[in-house]
Amino acid sequence: MTISAPHALSVWKRNASMYARTWKLNLLPNFFEPVFYLMAIGVGVGAYIEEMGGVSYVQFLAPGLICVAAMNGASFEVTYNIYVRMSFENVYEAMLTTPVQPDDVLTGEVLWAVTRATIYGGVFFLVIALYGLAPMPGALLALPVVPLTGLLFAMIGVTYTLRVPTMDFFSFYFTLFLTPLFLFSDVFFPIEERLGGVWLLVAEVLPLLHPVRLARSCFSGTLGWISLWDVAYIVGVSFALFGWARRAVGARLIS
Amino acid sequence: MTASVVTLRGVAKCFDGRLAVDGVNLDVPAGSCFGLLGPNGAGKTTTLRMVYGVTQPSAGEIRVFGVDVARDARAVRSRLGVTLQENSLIEPLSPEDNLRIFGRYHLLAEPELSRRVEELMDFLELRSHAGVPVRNLSGGFQRRLSIAMSLMNRPELLILDEPTTGLDPAVRQALWARIRELQAEGTTILLTTHYMDEAERLCDRVAVFAEGRVESEGSPRDLIARHLAAETLELECDEATEAALLSDSGELRKMRAGNRLMVYVDDAASLLERVHGLGGTARPVVRPTNLEDVFLAITGTRIEEAEE
Ligand SMILES: Nc1ncnc2c1ncn2[C@@H]1O[C@H](COP(=O)(O)OP(=O)(O)OP(=O)(O)O)[C@@H](O)[C@H]1O
Ligand SMILES: [Mg+2]
Numbered sequence: 001m002t003i004s005a006p007h008a009l010s011v012w013k014r015n016a017s018m019y020a021r022t023w024k025l026n027l028l029p030n031f032f033e034p035v036f037y038l039m040a041i042g043v044g045v046g047a048y049i050e051e052m053g054g055v056s057y058v059q060f061l062a063p064g065l066i067c068v069a070a071m072n073g074a075s076f077e078v079t080y081n082i083y084v085r086m087s088f089e090n091v092y093e094a095m096l097t098t099p100v101q102p103d104d105v106l107t108g109e110v111l112w113a114v115t116r117a118t119i120y121g122g123v124f125f126l127v128i129a130l131y132g133l134a135p136m137p138g139a140l141l142a143l144p145v146v147p148l149t150g151l152l153f154a155m156i157g158v159t160y161t162l163r164v165p166t167m168d169f170f171s172f173y174f175t176l177f178l179t180p181l182f183l184f185s186d187v188f189f190p191i192e193e194r195l196g197g198v199w200l201l202v203a204e205v206l207p208l209l210h211p212v213r214l215a216r217s218c219f220s221g222t223l224g225w226i227s228l229w230d231v232a233y234i235v236g237v238s239f240a241l242f243g244w245a246r247r248a249v250g251a252r253l254i255s
Numbered sequence: 256m257t258a259s260v261v262t263l264r265g266v267a268k269c270f271d272g273r274l275a276v277d278g279v280n281l282d283v284p285a286g287s288c289f290g291l292l293g294p295n296g297a298g299k300t301t302t303l304r305m306v307y308g309v310t311q312p313s314a315g316e317i318r319v320f321g322v323d324v325a326r327d328a329r330a331v332r333s334r335l336g337v338t339l340q341e342n343s344l345i346e347p348l349s350p351e352d353n354l355r356i357f358g359r360y361h362l363l364a365e366p367e368l369s370r371r372v373e374e375l376m377d378f379l380e381l382r383s384h385a386g387v388p389v390r391n392l393s394g395g396f397q398r399r400l401s402i403a404m405s406l407m408n409r410p411e412l413l414i415l416d417e418p419t420t421g422l423d424p425a426v427r428q429a430l431w432a433r434i435r436e437l438q439a440e441g442t443t444i445l446l447t448t449h450y451m452d453e454a455e456r457l458c459d460r461v462a463v464f465a466e467g468r469v470e471s472e473g474s475p476r477d478l479i480a481r482h483l484a485a486e487t488l489e490l491e492c493d494e495a496t497e498a499a500l501l502s503d504s505g506e507l508r509k510m511r512a513g514n515r516l517m518v519y520v521d522d523a524a525s526l527l528e529r530v531h532g533l534g535g536t537a538r539p540v541v542r543p544t545n546l547e548d549v550f551l552a553i554t555g556t557r558i559e560e561a562e563e
Binding site for chain 1: 304307310311328332336341343345347352359361405408
């Protein structure tokens with residue numbers, strides 16, 4: 001089975017048409033969420049913190065939160081939304097009466113999740129830039145990190161979704177996987193200063209760590225060899241999972 | 256002999272060690288309307304799904320348009336349309352938007368996409384509510400929309416899984432007329448139905464499924480002639496009265512559902528006279544034997560039989 005780009009795009013367009021109808025409603029909360037985080041934690045908690053990683057706390061926080069926004073955008077799409085389309089709305093059953101194949105469904109859905117993540121992360125970036133927290137032009141290098149974060153978490157999430165028997169399993173995914181990632185992936189404090197020795201190497205498996213470190217390096221103008229490792233991790237894990245998900249989606253949609 | 260659009264040879268499908276379809280051979284002639292009949296769970300939907308390639312047969316071979324479905328499902332599906340047993344519509348969107356989105360799965364682009372949407376809104380009379388969210392529309396309207404969607408790509412083969420279940424008589428009549436029009440234009444139709452009057456009216460040939468096997472196949476008329484006598488005498492009577500009534504009529508095909516007895520005879524006149532002789536409560540009716548009688552004769556009248 002080969003992937004057909006036009007058919008994958010028709011799947012993407014289905015979701016885009018749905019989103020286009022309600023984008024105003026969807027986008028508005030997107031603007032407020034970063035503002036709340038920056039106010040409460042960046043400015044509020046930050047007032048008690050001299051500096052972190054060599055910058056003010058709110059500046060430390062900003063790039064990581066962009067990645068978190070992208071992570072959340074992709075994750076909701078590939079978990080709850082895909083599951084509902086698959087199991088309750090029979091969307092894929094209808095698609096598979098046309099030349100669209102399971103591989104195209106997977107590709108289109110992942111592309112859409114990346115789009116959604118890019119919208120979330122992009123809005124966050126905009127708010128942060130308006131606050132003057134994004135040093136220009138260097139911070140612009142962080143923009144490509146947003147879809148990369150989306151891709152990584154779309155792939156992790158869809159891999160999980162294709163395995164779960166019921167929707168109840170998503171609460172595990174969010175509270176036992178995404179929440180700890182959010183708290184312990186360099187977003188709120190530099191883990192390299194908290195962890196030592198072998199634990200620092202173990203922490204490298206955390207998926208959110210890589211986009212956050214990458215985005216922060218872009219903001220601070222300190223891209224280096226480790227950034228290359230971060231990109232390699234994101235791309236490598238995404239493609240490995242894509243290969244696995246292709247087999248799983250075939251088994252799930254074709255009986 | 257006309258070419259077959261769909262050919263099944265020795266097709267079987269096993270779900271968890273249980274055969275849902277068991278050694279089916281079928282030929283659907285080009286331009287015909289072919290009906291799959293059978294009780295709930297007989298394997299009709301599974302057979303259709305194998306024809307368009309979303310269920311893979313455990314054994315056997317399926318060719319559609321001469322192409323092996325297992326090899327090139329994409330090519331096969333670009334030339335056919337499917338109306339699923341359960342509608343799958345985008346509820347917040349209008350019929351027009353639903354058609355448009357579905358057309359894109361077939362890679363239809365403007366201006367062809369809009370032209371096709373317009374044509375189908377006329378063909379299935381969707382124009383009155385073209386802009387209303389689908390969730391606010393009646394079951395009949397939603398069903399018409401589902402059928403319209405399966406016609407987006409001008410299919411050579413139209414697969415309809417219970418197209419008229421749950422629809423009112425007017426909508427059913429309208430859909431039958433549309434199906435006949437499509438057939439007149441050369442579309443081959445493969446449908447399932449639980450309504451024997453529908454099958455008799457629409458189908459050139461039918462196959463009666465029971466427990467995954469084709470028990471009988473042919474034109475509705477042939478099937479009736481093959482299995483039962485031409486006339487049916489229906490009456491209310493208990494088993495004792497039945498024995499008395501039919502004691503010297505020789506071997507007759509008959510069927511009982513509760514207190515209702517159906518007797519199949521070539522000429523019902525003499526038997527009817529004897530029923531009148533019984534007096535009052537039999538309420539006899541004589542009618543031509545129909546496909547429903549044949550269906551019940553093949554698949555049984557007891558619900559337990561049908562279920563398991
Ligand atoms: N994906 C599946 N997994 C397991 N069993 C299945 C699956 N799909 C169908 N079956 C079983 O296969 C048998 C045939 O089902 P099918 O849906 O083909 O029947 P049908 O003739 O279409 O019935 P109905 O008239 O109720 O629509 C049933 O016993 C059904 O439970
Ligand atoms: Mg069925």
